[in-house]
Every structure is written in C-alpha cells, then in structure tokens.
Amino acid sequence: MAGRETTLKDIVAETGIPLNTVSRILAGRIVRIGARTRQRIDLVRAAAQRLGYRPHLGARTMRSGRHGCIALISGTDRRGSHLPPELLDGIQERLEAAGLVLHLFRMSEERLADPGYLPAALRNRSCDGVLINHLIRLPEDLVGRLGSAAVPAVWINADASLAGVRPDDHAAGRLAARVLLEAGHRRIAFAAGFPLPGMRHGSPAGRQAGAREACRRRAVFSSIAPDHLPPDRGTAPFWDGVLADPALRPTGVVCYSHADALNLACAAMRAGLVIPTDLSIVAVGEMSVIRTFPFDLTTVLLPWREIGQAAVDQLLARVAGQPGGPVALPPTLHPGTTVAPPVARKGKA
Numbered sequence: 001m002a003g004r005e006t007t008l009k010d011i012v013a014e015t016g017i018p019l020n021t022v023s024r025i026l027a028g029r030i031v032r033i034g035a036r037t038r039q040r041i042d043l044v045r046a047a048a049q050r051l052g053y054r055p056h057l058g059a060r061t062m063r064s065g066r067h068g069c070i071a072l073i074s075g076t077d078r079r080g081s082h083l084p085p086e087l088l089d090g091i092q093e094r095l096e097a098a099g100l101v102l103h104l105f106r107m108s109e110e111r112l113a114d115p116g117y118l119p120a121a122l123r124n125r126s127c128d129g130v131l132i133n134h135l136i137r138l139p140e141d142l143v144g145r146l147g148s149a150a151v152p153a154v155w156i157n158a159d160a161s162l163a164g165v166r167p168d169d170h171a172a173g174r175l176a177a178r179v180l181l182e183a184g185h186r187r188i189a190f191a192a193g194f195p196l197p198g199m200r201h202g203s204p205a206g207r208q209a210g211a212r213e214a215c216r217r218r219a220v221f222s223s224i225a226p227d228h229l230p231p232d233r234g235t236a237p238f239w240d241g242v243l244a245d246p247a248l249r250p251t252g253v254v255c256y257s258h259a260d261a262l263n264l265a266c267a268a269m270r271a272g273l274v275i276p277t278d279l280s281i282v283a284v285g286e287m288s289v290i291r292t293f294p295f296d297l298t299t300v301l302l303p304w305r306e307i308g309q310a311a312v313d314q315l316l317a318r319v320a321g322q323p324g325g326p327v328a329l330p331p332t333l334h335p336g337t338t339v340a341p342p343v344a345r346k347g348k349a
Contacts, residue, residue, distance in 0.1 A: 005054070006051040006052050006053040006054070008022050011026075011051060011053060014047040014050075014051060015040075015043050015044055015047050017040055017043065017044060021040065025041050025044045025045070026048060026053070026098070045097050068100055068128070069100060069101040069103050069126075069127050069128065070100055070101070070102055070103070070127060071102075071103045071104075071127040071129070071130045072102060072105065072130075072131045072132075072133065073107065073130060073131070073132045073134065074106050074107075074134060075108070075133075076109070081134050082133075082157070084286050084288060084304045086288060087133075087156070087304040087308045088308065089308065090307060090308025090310075090311075091309070091311065093305075093308075094308070095312055098312075100128075128151075128152070128319050129152040129318060130153040130315075131154055131311055131315060132153055132154070132155045132156065132158070132164075133155075134158075152315060152318035153318075154311050154315040154318065154324070156308075156311050157201075157307070158201075159202045162326065163324060163326055164311065164326060165307050165311040165314060165328075166326070166329075167302040167307060167329060167331060168206075168328040168329060168330050168331065169203040169206030169284075169328075170209055171210060171331060172206075172210060172284045172302065173206065173209065173210025173211040173213075173284070174210035174213055175210075175331055176207075176210075176283075176284060177211040177215050177219075177254055177282075178214050179300075179333065180254065180339060181215065181218055181219060183252070183280060183339050183340060183342070184341040185219065185251045185252035185280060185342050186220060186251070186342075187250045187251045187252070188211070188215055188219045188220070188250055188252045188253070188254065189221070189222045189224050189250035189254070190208045190221070190223045191223075191224050191253050191255050191256065191260050191264060192204050192208070192223075192255075192256035192257075192260060203256075207254070207256055211254045236263070236267060236270075239264055239266075240267050240270060243268060243271045243273065243279070251280065251342035251343075252280040252281075252282070252342065253279065253280070253281050253282070254282050254283075254284075255281060255284070256283075256284060257284060258285035258286075258289050258290055258297065261281050261283035261285075262293065264281060276337070277340060277343060278343065280338060281297065281298065281338045281339070282300065283297055283298070283299050283300070284302065285297075285300075285302070286302055286304055287301055290334070290336075296336045296337040297336050297338050298333075298334065298335060298336030298337065299333075299334045299336055300331045300332075300333055300334075301333070303330070303332065306329050314327065
C-alpha cells in the first residue's frame with residue numbers, strides 16, 4: 001500500500017477474516033484443513049500478495065520464539081540426493097505462502113558420515129525444522145544425530161520406516177504395468193540399471209513388486225537387470241543381448257527410471273526395432289526430464305511438487321507439536337507415444 005507497510009489489519013479489512021485466523025494462516029500454523037478452511041487460506045494468501053504484505057521476521061522471532069526459516073539437507077552426490085525442479089517448486093511455494101525462508105545445506109558423504117558433525121543450523125538450533133533429502137550411503141547414526149538436535153525433521157523420498165513424504169513406488173510400478181496390459185501385452189519385463197553403490201532405498205523393489213502384482217495371472221512377467229556386467233562397461237551390451245533374440249524378447253518393458261528407458265530405446269534402435277511397434281516402453285520419472293527426450297516417452301510421473309508441498313505441511317505440523325507418520329503419494333500418467341498393441345510373434349503376444 002502506498003506510503004506505508006501493509007499490516008495484518010489491512011488483510012483483515014480486505015478479506016473480512018478475523019485477525020487471529022489471518023495471523024495463523026500467514027504463519028503457517030493451520031495444517032489440518034478442510035475445503036472451507038482451504039478457501040479462507042487461499043483468500044488470505046491472495047490478499048497478502050495483492051497488498052504487498054511482507055512479514056517482519058525479526059518481530060516474528062521475538063514474538064513466537066521461532067526463526068522463520070527451514071533447512072533442507074542434501075548430499076553432494078546428485079544420484080543419491082536427487083532434487084527435481086518440481087520438488088523444489090513445491091517446497092518453495094509452501095514456505096513462501098507461510099512467510100518462511102529456505103536454507104539449503106549440501107554436504108559431502110564424508111561430512112554426513114562424521115559422527116560428531118551436525119550442520120550449523122542444527123548445532124545452533126537456528127532453524128525451525130529440517131527437510132532431509134538423502135537416499136544412499138545413509139550413515140547408521142544419522143537419524144539419531146538429527147534426533148539429538150531436538151529440531152523437528154521430515155524425510156523426503158525415504159523408506160517407509162522414516163517419518164516423511166515419498167512417492168508410492170509400488171503404485172508407480174503397478175500403474176506402468178497396467179498401461180502395457182491394457183494395450184494387450186502379455187510378455188512384460190521390469191528393467192532396472194545398475195544399483196547405486198550403498199543404496200538402501202526401497203524404490204527398485206517397490207516398483208518391481210507393483211509391476212509384478214499387476215501382471216499376476218494376466219501376463220508372463222520377468223525381471224531383467226545388468227548386474228552381472230562391470231559398471232564401467234555400461235548397460236549397452238546387456239540390452240543388446242536381451243533384445244537380440246525375438247523368442248526371448250518381451251513385447252513391453254516397465255523401466256525403473258527414464259535413464260533405463262533411454263538405454264533400452266538406444267539398444268532397440270541398434271537392433272533395428274521400432275518403438276512402439278516392435279517394443280513398448282513405460283518408464284517411471286518426471287516431466288522436467290522427459291521433456292528433453294527426442295521422443296514422447298510414456299511415463300508414470302512421480303508427484304514431486306505435491307511431495308514438496310506435503311513435506312512442508314508435515315514439517316510445520318511437527319513444529320506445532322503435531323505427530324506425523326510416513327506418507328506415500330500416488331503417481332499420475334503421462335500417456336506419451338511409446339506404447340502400442342504388440343505385434344503377434346509366432347502366435348504369441
């Protein structure tokens with residue numbers, strides 16, 4: 001507003017919502033909501049943005065005893081601390097709506113494994129809560145160290161044994177296989193590339209189990225992985241071998257990731273196969289990556305934006321003293337163009 005800073009009272013006058021409710025909404029202290037409350041939250045946030053409201057973080061800290069910031073801890077190995085753009089968007093959207101600041105801490109594996117190490121934000125308790133995004137080589141005592149810091153924490157994309165928010169990998173594998181089944185495929189394989197060293201994440205097993213469940217009593221299901229090859233050779237020799245014999249080749253493949261789908265597609269081209277006429281492919285991945293592909297990959301999309309939003313919601317609930325357990329969010333489907341009915345081979349589909 002011209003001439004002076006916008007206050008909470010200005011938002012009250014604009015929306016007709018009581019001051020106490022406006023204050024709680026903008027502080028992110030309303031976390032369990034129904035449709036009517038969500039309507040009021042959207043109304044207050046829209047008015048705050050329109051009027052140019054900016055919270056005074058120093059005053060808020062003095063008044064509430066909170067710092068107004070959330071820390072995101074991530075490793076430096078991008079394979080094991082994957083931060084999709086959609087995930088960061090979801091986190092930032094929720095924090096901005098609550099008037100909170102995000103501090104990012106990227107730490108090496110050595111730092112994370114050091115039993116005496118804690119990030120400054122936790123050591124000094126200068127943040128209100130922590131989001132943790134780390135999948136591989138998870139030190140045995142890291143959970144305990146974070147707990148000893150007495151700062152609320154929520155894990156992102158971690159196993160179900162840890163409180164946090166993750167994609168439903170079982171549902172992702174099941175949905176991918178159903179796409180192939182509905183197209184008429186009855187020889188379906190699940191394909192995963194090299195496991196990351198030290199990876200303790202449950203997504204490969206979860207996606208494979210989901211695909212296997214969908215195929216039960218409906219299709220011949222197999223699992224193929226190049227774990228018998230030295231990693232420095234890459235997966236190309238493996239895929240070339242799998243696709244070389246038409247009698248053994250599946251007609252449809254569920255790929256653990258978009259990287260596996262790309263490797264498989266390259267092998268199919270080397271073998272002279274046409275996708276999807278000769279081979280149908282469904283991958284699990286994210287839109288920001290498949291947009292870069294030279295073909296429109298049929299993809300089960302993991303809900304990263306919603307995961308980021310839900311992780312912040314759960315963390316704010318923990319900051320407010322409310323418990324929260326593991327949450328798994330369902331995927332959606334990008335139809336793409338890499339699935340078609342199978343071509344009959346010697347009387348088989």
